[in-house]
Amino acid sequence: MKIGIVVSEFNYDITQMMLERAKEHAKFLGVEVKEIAHVPGVFDMPLVIKKLLEKEEIDGVVTLGAVIKGETDHDETVISHAARKIADLALEYGKPVSLGITGPGMTRMQAQQRIERAKNAVESVVKLYESNK
Numbered sequence: 001m002k003i004g005i006v007v008s009e010f011n012y013d014i015t016q017m018m019l020e021r022a023k024e025h026a027k028f029l030g031v032e033v034k035e036i037a038h039v040p041g042v043f044d045m046p047l048v049i050k051k052l053l054e055k056e057e058i059d060g061v062v063t064l065g066a067v068i069k070g071e072t073d074h075d076e077t078v079i080s081h082a083a084r085k086i087a088d089l090a091l092e093y094g095k096p097v098s099l100g101i102t103g104p105g106m107t108r109m110q111a112q113q114r115i116e117r118a119k120n121a122v123e124s125v126v127k128l129y130e131s132n133k
Helices: 012-029 042-053 074-093 108-113 115-131
Strands: 002-008 032-039 060-068 100-106
Touching (some): 002 012, 002 042, 012 108, 060 074, 100 115
Parallel strands (some): 002 032, 002 060, 060 100
16 A cells, blocks of 8 residues: 655644654555655645545555644634545545544644554554455
């Protein structure tokens, strides 16, 4: 299996650790990370996910991001729109796309505690791919 990973640069200190965990776990599962794409933020992911899904050599896409609560409800808007579009793209292309984005409503400390969840995002893509072969 060959996957792409799309990772948000926003909250870089957290998302880069998530990326390292995801790459390690993919290797552990025998999955090749074919391409890694960095985007400014979670809201910016759908276009890059679409480009990856269009590639024949990509079997699925892992998304990684951390949407931390600020002074407004912006975090809820970002994650809800991104999650909806990510699900739509998975259905449109018939390939698994995981939602490895933590949040909304979490603090920076909670985001740090959830870094390991990047592994779950990889496992989700692998399990969906294997069940739909």
